[in-house]
Amino acid sequence: MAVRDGSGKFHIDVIDVGQADSILLEGPDGTTMLVDSGHWHDEGEHVLDHLNESEIDHLDYLVATHDDWDHIGGHADIIDEFGSDGIGTVYSPAKEEEGKRSAAVTQYKTALAENGIKENQLHAESAALDLDGVTIDILNPSEEIDSKARNENSVVMQATYGKQSILLAGDIKGKAETQLVEKHAEQLSDVDVLKTAHHGSKFSTGEALLETCEPETVLYSHAEESKHDHPDTETVTRTTQADNAHSTALHGTTSLTFDGQNEIAVEHTNDTDLHDATDFAALIHYHRDNDVALDEIDSIARSDLLASIPYEIVDNASIIEDSQAVQTLQDENEALQDQLDEATEALDAKDDVIDAKDDVIDAKDNIIDEKDQRIEQLQNRLAALEQATKE
Ligand SMILES: [Zn+2]
Numbered sequence: 001m002a003v004r005d006g007s008g009k010f011h012i013d014v015i016d017v018g019q020a021d022s023i024l025l026e027g028p029d030g031t032t033m034l035v036d037s038g039h040w041h042d043e044g045e046h047v048l049d050h051l052n053e054s055e056i057d058h059l060d061y062l063v064a065t066h067d068d069w070d071h072i073g074g075h076a077d078i079i080d081e082f083g084s085d086g087i088g089t090v091y092s093p094a095k096e097e098e099g100k101r102s103a104a105v106t107q108y109k110t111a112l113a114e115n116g117i118k119e120n121q122l123h124a125e126s127a128a129l130d131l132d133g134v135t136i137d138i139l140n141p142s143e144e145i146d147s148k149a150r151n152e153n154s155v156v157m158q159a160t161y162g163k164q165s166i167l168l169a170g171d172i173k174g175k176a177e178t179q180l181v182e183k184h185a186e187q188l189s190d191v192d193v194l195k196t197a198h199h200g201s202k203f204s205t206g207e208a209l210l211e212t213c214e215p216e217t218v219l220y221s222h223a224e225e226s227k228h229d230h231p232d233t234e235t236v237t238r239t240t241q242a243d244n245a246h247s248t249a250l251h252g253t254t255s256l257t258f259d260g261q262n263e264i265a266v267e268h269t270n271d272t273d274l275h276d277a278t279d280f281a282a283l284i285h286y287h288r289d290n291d292v293a294l295d296e297i298d299s300i301a302r303s304d305l306l307a308s309i310p311y312e313i314v315d316n317a318s319i320i321e322d323s324q325a326v327q328t329l330q331d332e333n334e335a336l337q338d339q340l341d342e343a344t345e346a347l348d349a350k351d352d353v354i355d356a357k358d359d360v361i362d363a364k365d366n367i368i369d370e371k372d373q374r375i376e377q378l379q380n381r382l383a384a385l386e387q388a389t390k391e
Contacts, residue, residue: 007028007257008028008259009028009257009258009259009260010025010026010027010028010131010134010159010161010164010257010258010260011024011025011026011255011256011257011258012024012025012026012159012166012193012255012256012257012258013026013050013054013253013254013255013256014195014219014221014246014248014253014254014255014256015038015045015047015050015248015253016045016248016249016252016253016254016269017037017038017039017045017046017047017070017074017221017248018038018039018222018223018248019070019199019222019223019226019227019228019230020036020038020039020070020071020073020221020223021035021036021038021065021070021071021170021171021195021199021221022034022035022036022037022038022047022050022071022074022221023035023036023168023195023221024050024051024054024056025131025134025136025159026131027131027132027133027134028132028133028134028161028260029132029133030132031060031131031132032056032058032059032060032061033059033060033061033062033063033129033131033136034047034051034059034061034062034063034078035063035065035155035157035168036063036064036065036071036072037064037071037072037073037074037075037077037078038070038071038073038074039069039070039073039074039104045252045253046074047074047078048074048077048078048081050253051078057082057086058082058086058087058088059078059082059086059087059088060088060089060131061088061089061090061091061129061131062075062078062079062087062088062089062090062091063090063091063122063155063157064091064092064093064108064155065093065154065155065156065168065170065171066093066150066151066153066154066155066170066171067093067096067102067104067105067150068104068150068151068171069102069103069104071170071171072104072105072108073104075104075107075108075111076104076107076108076110076111077111079108079111079112079115079117080111080114080115083115084115084116084117087115087117089120090112090117090118090119090120091119091120091121091122091155092108092119092120092121093121093150093153093154093155094121094122094123094141094153094155095141095148095150095153098148122138122155123138123140123141123142123143123155124138124139124140124141124142124143124183125142125143126138131159133161134159134160134161135159135160135161136157136158136159136160137157137158137159137160137187138155138156138157139156139157139158139180139183139184139187140153140154140155140156140170140172140176140179140180141153141154141155141156141176142176142179142183144179150171151170151171151172151173151176151198152172152173152174152175152176153176154169154170154171154172154176154197155170156168156169156170156172156176156180158184158187158188158190158191160190161258161260162258162259162260162261163260163261163262164192164193164258164259164260164261164264165190165191165192165193166191166192166193166194166195166256166258167188167191167193167194167195167213167215168195169194169195169196169197169198169204169205169209170197170198171197171198171199171204172197172198172204173197173198173201173203173204174203174204177197177204177205177206177208177209178208180209181208181209181212185212188209188212188213189212189213189214191213191214191215192215192216192217192264193215193216193217193218193219193256193264194209194210194213194215194217194218194219194242195218195219195221196218196219196220196231196235196239197209198230199220199221199222199226199228199230199231200220200222200230200231200232200235200236200239201228201230201231201232201235202232202234202235204235205218205235205238205239206238207238210238210239210241210242214241215242216242216243216244216264217242217243217244217245217246217256217264217266218239218242218244218245218246218277219245219246219247219254220236220245220246220247220248220249221247221248222247222248222249223249224249224250224293224294229288231247231284233281233284233285233288236280236281236284236285237281237285237310237312237313239277239281240277240278240281240313240316241277242277243276243277244266244275244276244277245275245276245277245280245281246266246268246275247280247294249294250270250272250274250280250283250294250295251268251269251270251272251275252268252269252270253268253269254266254267254268255267255268270295272295272297274297274319276317276318276319278313278316278317278318279317279318279319281309281313281317282305282308282309282313282314282317282319283297283319285308285309285310286300286304286305286308286309289308290304290308297319302319305317305319
């Protein structure tokens with residue numbers, strides 16, 4: 001029995017498991033599904049701790065989106081702790097990569113065998129699952145994807161409760177993401193919340209997926225210091241088209257509650273007011289450029305923040321206080337005014353030269369006039385003298 005049984009609402013916990021994924025779904029009547037189990041590195045929360053704190057002693061569904069250790073690393077411990085009585089249906093990845101099994105996969109398979117638990121598979125052709133009225137459609141992996149890559153074959157789920165919908169994109173990218181958009185565009189247009197694919201890596205959660213889903217809220221599951229620099233700065237810039245962003249590294253475990261109508265409530269274990277998608281993007285850019293901790297946002301000079309974020313998102317980033325933005329504009333304005341003053345002075349000096357030149361020309365004209373007058377006078381005198389001589 002879970003704490004939130006019978007609330008009539010659909011709950012989603014994106015558990016802070018560091019550089020990994022683990023998402024707990026609880027239907028309105030308390031039916032539970034755990035999608036991935038993270039692992040116990042990168043200072044993330046151990047999934048078992050979260051399940052215990054949430055007083056969950058039964059998982060109706062345990063899903064592994066794919067075989068990577070940041071997604072199944074906690075599976076063996078959970079299976080050993082809950083046992084066959086505490087776990088309903090187990091879904092393993094539909095396609096296992098050929099070659100040597102990783103330690104995480106071996107531990108998982110051993111735990112299943114020792115507890116006598118059967119494996120099942122989910123793929124795009126599977127029937128939708130039902131979680132107390134929440135419909136869970138499986139959109140990937142598809143038989144049509146000719147890829148052996150584990151990430152590409154991640155289980156992708158869209159969970160819809162009433163008017164509200166969340167997409168859990170696993171670690172897909174490239175071909176799988178392109179095909180997802182091509183095949184399921186209409187259904188994806190219902191998405192309100194998007195758990196970004198592959199911890200926000202550069203080549204996932206592309207424009208096509210974002211434009212098709214138009215999510216209000218994006219979720220990032222990642223560690224503060226991910227060795228792959230997840231989420232990528234280009235990806236967080238792309239997702240500024242959403243209103244809100246929640247990150248496990250910044251916000252801790254993020255809990256969403258769908259009422260099936262219009263309201264999606266969000267709670268975090270870490271206390272921060274920063275929820276705006278553009279602000280989050282600005283913060284990640286600054287964090288990458290300057291190696292400053294994500295929770296040090298309040299100590300960052302706003303002018304520095306302004307300087308490190310891309311032009312296309314700067315206008316919408318509200319963490320840059322207006323006064324600071326105005327100050328920056330005033331500084332720019334003053335510099336321009338100085339340039340204008342200098343140019344005006346130079347122009348004035350040129351005018352003075354022209355004036356002086358005009359004076360010289362005038363003086364020259366006067367001399368010519370005087371000369372002309374003198375010549376006329378002399379001619380008149382000469383004419384008078386000639387006349388006098390004739391007489
Ligand atoms: Zn992963």
